[in-house]
Amino acid sequence: MCIRKGADMVGEETAKRLVQEALAAREKAYAPYSHFRVGAALLTKDGRIYTGCNIENAAYGPSNCAERTAFFKAVSEGERSFQAIAVAGAGEKDDGQYATPCGVCRQVMAEFCRPGEFEVIIANTAGEHYSRTLGELLPDGFGAANLE
Ligand code: THU
Numbered sequence: 001m002c003i004r005k006g007a008d009m010v011g012e013e014t015a016k017r018l019v020q021e022a023l024a025a026r027e028k029a030y031a032p033y034s035h036f037r038v039g040a041a042l043l044t045k046d047g048r049i050y051t052g053c054n055i056e057n058a059a060y061g062p063s064n065c066a067e068r069t070a071f072f073k074a075v076s077e078g079e080r081s082f083q084a085i086a087v088a089g090a091g092e093k094d095d096g097q098y099a100t101p102c103g104v105c106r107q108v109m110a111e112f113c114r115p116g117e118f119e120v121i122i123a124n125t126a127g128e129h130y131s132r133t134l135g136e137l138l139p140d141g142f143g144a145a146n147l148e
Pocket of ligand 1: 031036037053056063064066067099
């Protein structure tokens with residue numbers, strides 16, 4: 001089952017593929033403190049996929065979200081242009097909930113993606129998903145243009 005809301009940009013076939021990749025990445029989550037495991041799959045404009053998982057830390061502060069892991073992997077490999085990201089997360093009591101990106105991850109996305117053109121596909125562990133544009137998730141964000 002698939003619930004589509006708002007943006008519909010990469011198409012259902014690609015969205016499903018990204019959700020599957022995000023769920024596979026979620027298997028690698030290192031979340032011994034929250035037990036909330038998250039995976040992400042980031043699609044570049046030329047069709048490459050970079051995955052990421054959340055990586056927690058005993059000092060809590062250094063923990064990194066799945067979305068940022070995917071972005072930092074991709075950017076560190078020279079990627080700068082992105083179409084979409086899928087994110088799938090749930091805790092031990094997985095009741096089908098959706099994990100939407102935190103504010104810090106939205107800000108990192110905004111550094112590299114145009115708000116109206118970047119699709120965020122939000123999935124649960126059953127693979128159900130819906131989409132938002134980055135602009136819907138982060139309206140009136142602060143970005144590079146503010147520093148010009
Ligand atoms: N987390 C993510 O990786 N992505 C999200 O979209 C929401 C939260 C992680 C951070 C932390 O490791 C755990 O989920 C609980 O907040």
